[in-house]
Amino acid sequence: MRDFTYYNPTRIEFGKDKEKQIGNYISEYKIKKVLITYGSDRIKKSGLFDKVTASLTAQGIEYLELGGIQSNPLLSKVHEGIQLAKKEKVDALLAVGGGSVLDSTKGIAAGACYDGDVWDFYTFTATIEKALPVFDIITLAATGSEMNSFAVLTNEKTKQKYYIASPFVFPKVSVINPELQKSVSKEYLVYSAVDVIAHSIEGYFTATYQSEIVCSYIETNIKAAIRTAEILLKDPDNYDARGEFAWAATQALNGSTYTGVEGATSPNHMIEHDISALYNVPHGAGLSVVIPAWMKWYYKQNEEQFKRFAEEVFGLNSAVEGIEALENWFKKIGSPTRLSEFDIKESELEKIAQNVEGNTKYFGLSEKYNKAKVLEILKLAL
């Protein structure tokens, strides 16, 4: 194990009907007024919004709302949320939705305590020193945002999809009720599985030092995501599988699989962010295109670990077979594996690679990736 700091103060409230207690959880923090953030009106039609507001009201907590947050969430919406939070002087934020809603909410939480433009945090030109407390009810398992200090946001003007990382944006309490995640479409279930695998493999393959114990935790998470996604595609009501899928998603990016690791980077996320900033493809769909291409391009730099992956996850004997198996699994569950599936043509690769090059510094990858190398990877994804 290499030196590390591990700190994760988020309280997880996992299980059936836990969303009905959200008012109680929030009132423990002496909070009187919250801004509820969400995506589409689906949470109103399903009755979830009413359950949440009833619980708040029962605890004497005032609320207002901000809906309409979209996938690959936008800076403009976060600006709107910040303005509202400041004007209405809310004490806290409550995200009800998936990773995009929660990530936007983290941006609003930080921006509401800052006089400048919140985008400064994403370009690392300012540091978050304060944020409103964030609570959430996570309705889609994938990003792990419910138990980490990260958030991603797209600046639609500059076509940059960048991230923040700050201990101030750890959620105070996250509700994970697997039953609420049943309503996720098959398509998004598949993209979620890809995202969990993506969070798992980045450190697993790129680390210059990795312990046996952490490798084994990562393999456990990958196998859990594969196994439970397959069950859920056939039987969406399987509560146990839904629960394990949700917990694998949380574990895959709550820091536990990055303990004692040295030199881990996230090249697949870097490249995917720049594709979805330009083409607004779902994050998981973008990842299932990038990952097999990146693996083919990269594996010789760490062939032993790729061989281990093949053996442990798929029971196969070589690095190349493991890469093929993962790509075939993405195809089998219906996730895209080629840029052509997004109607992206070879002539556009230059533009994407250019965008990635501008992003390398934020991912600490300026020395390892440049436009030419990214082009090589993208060509393998055509």
Place this chain on the structure above:
Amino acid sequence: MRDFTYYNPTRIEFGKDKEKQIGNYISEYKIKKVLITYGSDRIKKSGLFDKVTASLTAQGIEYLELGGIQSNPLLSKVHEGIQLAKKEKVDALLAVGGGSVLDSTKGIAAGACYDGDVWDFYTFTATIEKALPVFDIITLAATGSEMNSFAVLTNEKTKQKYYIASPFVFPKVSVINPELQKSVSKEYLVYSAVDVIAHSIEGYFTATYQSEIVCSYIETNIKAAIRTAEILLKDPDNYDARGEFAWAATQALNGSTYTGVEGATSPNHMIEHDISALYNVPHGAGLSVVIPAWMKWYYKQNEEQFKRFAEEVFGLNSAVEGIEALENWFKKIGSPTRLSEFDIKESELEKIAQNVEGNTKYFGLSEKYNKAKVLEILKLAL
């Protein structure tokens, strides 16, 4: 997964020389005066005490000390610490040592904020509502106390070894420097490995519901403890193995392996506590005697899981073979597996079983265990 709450706010500072930063970590909490608690004078001879106090002094933190805490720590010593903490009005406690030192320190932390007798907390006749902040530098990996809300203590007058569990006694910051753990004797390394395995198997075998993902995390921890203990017995200076061993110990009882589990209990700990309360045997040594006996007595109640254990941990095919393999491994590393190794005779089993019976209610096991059943188990350990 069954419903659960997961909350673990302890910050881990893991790695070389981190103990030299302890003053900085503590000063982040605006603390001005600490009580340093420790066991033998070994930490003074090794220079660790000087490093710690230099770091405190550099941050302007005043300190006083309480040494002489022994294994199977005693209530009388905790009383002494509480008196000192109250008299000197310390703001926080800093444990420098192993699980016994840290557990005593948690008791002092709670007792210093309470007007009654701290033992009330251990007999569940009072609830901890406040505690002084606890920091620690853990010099022996085993109990997991560095990242949990538990502490065990022996009342030497009543021969009761009982525990507390309270979110107020989570350490604020725990320093884990594997290099500091090199000084642990072979004997205690072996007992530590047994303790890590014990923390892992209690829930694994007794739960009435267990998820695949959590079973796999537990198996990872057990295999890590076995693998790294074997390396360290031959090569105590192996830093990587020392680090993984320490992290496996922390993970085995930080709550992560109890997420979503239903009906998990700790019968081996219960029985061992009553043996060491009476005979003052090292906790790990007591466990390696109790565990094989308990496994033989219990396995038919959950044979599939015992079979899984045999397969996953030892590559064997039956429950009985798995039990034998674990017992043989305890023998191989030099940990006792028979009560006779403590000079405990059959005529004394009655007294032990009687003591266990008084303890069942604190372990939630009044309905599952009684004197007669405990006697059956103890006879298998003769």
